[in-house]
Amino acid sequence: MTADAIVLGAGIVGVSTALHLARRGKSVVLVDRRGAGEETSYGNAGLIQREGVVPYGFPQQFGQILRYALNNRIDAHYHWRAIPMVSSFLAKYWWNSNLSRHQLIARAYAPLIEHSIDTHNELIEEAGAEDLIVKQGWTEVFRTSAKRDGELREAGRLNREYGVAFKELSPADIAAQEPSLSTDFVGGLKWEDPWSVRDPHALTMAYLRLFEKLGGRFLNGDAKSLSQTATGWRMVAGDGVVEAKDVVVALGPWSDTVTKPLGYRFLVGVKRGYHMHYGTEGNAKLNGWTMDAERGYFLAPMNQGIRLTTGAEFALRDAPKTPVQLDRAEAVARGIFPLGERLDEEPWMGARPCTPDMMPVIGKAPRHSGLWFAFGHAHHGLTLGPATGRAIAEAITGETPFIDISAYRPERFGA
Template identity: 50%
Template sequence: MQSAIVLGGGMIGVSAALHLQQRGWAVTLVDRREPGRETSYGNAGMIQAEAVRPYPMPRDLATLLKIATGRTNDVRYSLSSLHLHIEPLLRYWWHSAPKRHREAVDAWARLIAYATSEHDILIREAHADNLIRRAGYRMLHRDAASFDLAIKTAEEDRREFGVNFRVLSGKELARAEPVLRDDLPGAIHWLDTWTVSDPGALVTAYAELFERRGGTIVLGDAQSLQQTATGWSVDTDQGRLDAAHAVVTLGPWSPDLLHKFGYRIPLVRKRGYHMHYSGGASLDLPLIDKAGGYAMGPMAKGIRITTGAELTSPDALATPVQLASAEASARELIDLGKRVEPDPWFGTRPCTPDMLPVLGQAPQHPGLWMNFGHGHQGFTLGPATGRLLAEMMSGETPAIDPTPYRPERF
């Protein structure tokens, strides 16, 4: 029986562990905390079937100037830590040119095509359907020109990728969400996306499925990973653990571990914040406020607001300026009620400069595998890339060509 250590208990790691287990592998999942407590816990809770285009870096001067001068809530940066981001940002800018972004879209959309179907299998097997709603979400536009452009792009996506949506006028939006005012230009209702009332609980449900099937979850230190004569070892609270293969699914912390084995994999690390609100109005479906640079949606703890990207140092204290701005924008739309938590949650999205995940075997280390760098869509793509990785590790013909995601591209 083949054996593997999966390092990282987020959506990516738990999904990879399940797919390996399904193929007869003996798998141990190792993390410093219980599964689903890091980035997978804090997202906007959407399995985005419509997200066929990874986010490129803006290249027009007007938008870049807005970011540089702090006049947009989508992106915020700390000047004192900007030097940490310069190299990956320059690569990101280069890959965001139209021709190269188009190549990324082609590779990205092939993964997205498997997102909901692979989740669906695990949702049913984990008995987690109570957490899922299959009714989509709405993208709100406050500016008519922005709305017209979004409709045009959506129509292109429908023609090319088959995504489904409805265009809602301001009055139709207000009828669908009576708590909203009716003087807005309108919204796009993306119909194929699924929403989750508690993202951390879904990861936990998948992890419990893994354990019910005989998998083992232990607390351990991923940084202790060592190559041995027979494979790989890691230190855990139950002693040293050995296996023939090791899988790095540590999200934004993956490059730090791989650095000691000689790999230099760049990431744009985008911090995001969230906060829950209760006691006010209640939304029917999640809403992304395009102009405000945030998402808000109904969850188990209340309405969760999730912010855009903050570029700061990994150990920087919380600076929830974007959250404050998002909250003010949201209060223009609905009665949010009061904050549930005393302090905002924050976590980091691992975004590669070419906008594609790192997926495959380490070029110089047999038995060492990578699966990270899913940007804003790790929660969406965990089961899809978990399947692809398990197919590669098991010597099967992968469902899609894994070449665009190979680690050696860096």
């Protein structure tokens, strides 16, 4: 089997990349070891975060770091045995999170985020997936005035510098918006630009169906079988061998299975996350996507039920599940919203691929012809899938990418 391009990885980034290539008339084979959207893209809060122009940084205040060191929080947890193996990543992550460096990174990161809604919208309309989308923003609720005031100041800065829209909420506003929520909160902040997705996996599948409608092929295969040929690349997939001139590595936290054997050394850490779906008690209803800001968990009204999501777990990618954050979050969440029974047999866990400068790797491999990278999107894989897919597809087909992707080039890590 021959094609113009092979895309490795059928998460939201890989599917979006394959789809954008197919929309440009290329024959594309999309390959994954599992079904599309069944790994990291399956479980998240379901947000297309237009407001997320500032990537999540590492705490800088010594007191805050000490509080995280106690390892008893919902928003962050770590495996002691993993620390020596991830210390290099954490050190560089902390260094890049310094205020001045973080602001420079945000300015380079913003163009991707600024196109998150319009690039999704184009595919949503073409895929007929409008029923999965809610266009009402999302809300942070605050337990203390100090947290509220600090977040509102930051929202004001983002509005001035990046045009991000928000609205301050009083306790009465929160009660009107979420009658089933407790009155524990002193105020809130509604980010007005983001869209929400009722079922992220279903959205990925809608994009996949559009890709296949355009002539694309989805096959199961092992990325480790990839090898270079005199004219391009080949690998074992489906019932045979696929050959193509170009290959895109969009394997998220598993990208090293291809990059390392080819001699590329990217410092990519993993932030694992968990979710669980719940019913509700009585006539309770959650109307919108809501974050308990001080506690660091999210409640989202998904098609499968109320999805409770956790923050970040710093652990080895393939270590067994340790959903202690989920248990902590559930105990707190039941105090502010009448969650019912658990609807999933076990907690879901996914691994977010994170670079130490908080920006994805997007661009051509420096030492191999026809090899392209699109991974490392951390918390914003769903948000940035279509924008990344469009930019990398344009680069592959010789177009000028719609945004400057030089800030995301692989060479910045000495690859």
